[in-house]
Amino acid sequence: MFIAAAYCLFLFLEFSSTQEVRYEPIRSKGRSEDTELWSKGTDEYVRGYGLSFEWLNVTTQDDVELWIHHLWNPRIEGTKVPMLMVHALAVNGDVFLLNLPEHDLAMTLANNGYDVYMVNFRGSSYSPLSVEQYVNTSLDDCIFKDLPTTVDFVLEKTNRSDLNIVAYSKGTYVTLGLLANSPEYNRKVRLLVLMTPVTAISRPPLLLFSVFYFLEIGIKTFGTALANLLDTNLLLDVQHLFGVPFVIDRLAHIAPLGAQCVWNSAFSGYPDCISRTNLNIDLLEKMFIRGFPDKAYAREVIQFSQNSKSERFQSYSPSWFDGDAGLIFPALKSLLAPWSDDGSLENVKEYSLSAISAPVAILQANRELFSQPKDYTRIRNSLCPNIIGGKLSPHKYVFEVNVSNYLHVDFGVGAHNDDVYVNAYYMIIREHDLSLDSSLATVLGYVDADFSHLSPQSCDICSECDR
Ligand SMILES: *[C@@H]1O[C@H](CO)[C@@H](O)[C@H](O)[C@H]1NC(C)=O
Ligand SMILES: *[C@@H]1O[C@H](CO)[C@@H](O)[C@H](O)[C@H]1NC(C)=O
Ligand SMILES: *[C@@H]1O[C@H](CO)[C@@H](O)[C@H](O)[C@H]1NC(C)=O
Ligand SMILES: *[C@@H]1O[C@H](CO)[C@@H](O)[C@H](O)[C@H]1NC(C)=O
Numbered sequence: 001m002f003i004a005a006a007y008c009l010f011l012f013l014e015f016s017s018t019q020e021v022r023y024e025p026i027r028s029k030g031r032s033e034d035t036e037l038w039s040k041g042t043d044e045y046v047r048g049y050g051l052s053f054e055w056l057n058v059t060t061q062d063d064v065e066l067w068i069h070h071l072w073n074p075r076i077e078g079t080k081v082p083m084l085m086v087h088a089l090a091v092n093g094d095v096f097l098l099n100l101p102e103h104d105l106a107m108t109l110a111n112n113g114y115d116v117y118m119v120n121f122r123g124s125s126y127s128p129l130s131v132e133q134y135v136n137t138s139l140d141d142c143i144f145k146d147l148p149t150t151v152d153f154v155l156e157k158t159n160r161s162d163l164n165i166v167a168y169s170k171g172t173y174v175t176l177g178l179l180a181n182s183p184e185y186n187r188k189v190r191l192l193v194l195m196t197p198v199t200a201i202s203r204p205p206l207l208l209f210s211v212f213y214f215l216e217i218g219i220k221t222f223g224t225a226l227a228n229l230l231d232t233n234l235l236l237d238v239q240h241l242f243g244v245p246f247v248i249d250r251l252a253h254i255a256p257l258g259a260q261c262v263w264n265s266a267f268s269g270y271p272d273c274i275s276r277t278n279l280n281i282d283l284l285e286k287m288f289i290r291g292f293p294d295k296a297y298a299r300e301v302i303q304f305s306q307n308s309k310s311e312r313f314q315s316y317s318p319s320w321f322d323g324d325a326g327l328i329f330p331a332l333k334s335l336l337a338p339w340s341d342d343g344s345l346e347n348v349k350e351y352s353l354s355a356i357s358a359p360v361a362i363l364q365a366n367r368e369l370f371s372q373p374k375d376y377t378r379i380r381n382s383l384c385p386n387i388i389g390g391k392l393s394p395h396k397y398v399f400e401v402n403v404s405n406y407l408h409v410d411f412g413v414g415a416h417n418d419d420v421y422v423n424a425y426y427m428i429i430r431e432h433d434l435s436l437d438s439s440l441a442t443v444l445g446y447v448d449a450d451f452s453h454l455s456p457q458s459c460d461i462c463s464e465c466d467r
Pocket of ligand 4: 402452454455456
């Protein structure tokens with residue numbers, strides 16, 4: 001009798017602890033309808049799939065107006081947790097909505113009960129800068145102005161004290177920069193998911209190295225004249241004007257091997273026409289419709305380049321402009337001693353990852369342009385005490401995608417992202433939110449997560465990582 005009662009109690013507890021809500025997944029409408037909807041604008045696109053959408057805006061202390069995407073599932077009642085998505089270089093918040101809805105993390109988060117917001121950094125096409133404003137724009141403006149302004153705006157709007165962040169590439173640089181420098185923001189972050197974290201690229205692959213190398217020499221020779229020219233993004237405007245992207249898109253469909261060659265080489269940093277890509281080639285058209293690549297500014301690329309040279313995660317330094325315009329001597333020195341120690345970068349403020357206390361989960365690509373294995377290891381080790389774990393895997397939540405030739409950009413445009421990482425990371429975020437507030441179980445939808453394409457990564461300095 002007692003045993004039977006205990007068993008019933010066990011069944012009851014078991015049932016109530018696994019009680020879950022599930023929502024109808026969003027299914028894409030097929031290529032032509034999906035692309036047509038996309039060409040009508042991001043708001044129409046999201047609404048076309050049954051979610052709600054609004055544009056918001058906020059102005060920074062230096063008077064730059066930033067637009068913010070906001071999407072959510074209107075059929076879900078109850079308190080929603082805000083989720084802020086922080087985009088990569090040369091794109092904008094739309095990068096999180098490029099993929100077909102069932103492969104897309106942002107759509108999955110919104111459909112399952114998150115209140116999803118997207119930053120649009122200054123200089124991207126939704127948050128344009130006037131000529132006077134972009135003159136000295138570096139990543140530090142995103143770190144110290146754009147991101148904190150957007151975080152505080154979302155917290156105020158939702159009347160909450162904290163939110164989740166998914167950061168992608170440059171977005172991780174900016175978010176880590178903010179959390180390392182402004183301790184109070186760590187308390188505002190429930191969970192930070194770092195997709196392909198980037199701080200300092202210690203040994204850039206050939207193509208990127210060449211870009212950085214010639215950028216340094218160019219800036220040391222031509223100074224602000226070259227920076228101003230790059231800031232105009234002239235090349236992008238010209239190619240968009242003449243419809244070059246659409247030609248590339250057509251060519252890519254006619255000759256997919258050529259597309260594979262260009263795509264692999266651009267995003268791995270080495271010539272490679274052989275490896276199969278994970279790209280859904282149909283998404284090229286969606287990228288070009290939005291004018292991707294979006295604008296990038298000379299000094300943000302210079303900052304990446306300087307961090308790469310010093311191998312430190314640090315502030316932008318104006319030192320490369322010293323002895324401005326036409327001074328051949330400093331340029332010659334760097335030409336003759338490429339990638340040598342650059343004393344001018346030594347006294348620049350370093351951003352310390354160990355100052356970060358917010359909970360973290362990490363996701364790495366397996367073939368990288370912007371973070372080499374050594375860089376990933378350094379980031380993992382520095383953040384190791386903050387990396388969370390849970391019941392979804394016997395390992396802490398730091399994984400590398402285990403799919404052949406999975407590139408940095410594939411988190412946005414990979415053809416099978418739902419199985420690769422979207423469902424698994426959605427469930428990681430959900431599990432963490434439930435651990436902070438179990439009443440969210442009636443709001444946040446359950447999805448079937450597949451961890452089979454994710455390989456756990458270890459941290460050298462923190463034995464706990466391999467639990
Ligand atoms: C910015 O948001 C405010 C409301 O907060 C709105 O009144 C204003 O029209 C918005 N600006 C633009 C350019 O949409
Ligand atoms: C904001 O949240 C606090 C509790 O966190 C609550 O006391 C207050 O009434 C809320 N304000 C609004 C406008 O909802
Ligand atoms: C840009 O930065 C330089 C120093 O690096 C400074 O001399 C100049 O005044 C700045 N320009 C603007 C428009 O802020
Ligand atoms: C990665 O995938 C391959 C093939 O699918 C598999 O054999 C291997 O065990 C996986 N590695 C990890 C660490 O999961």
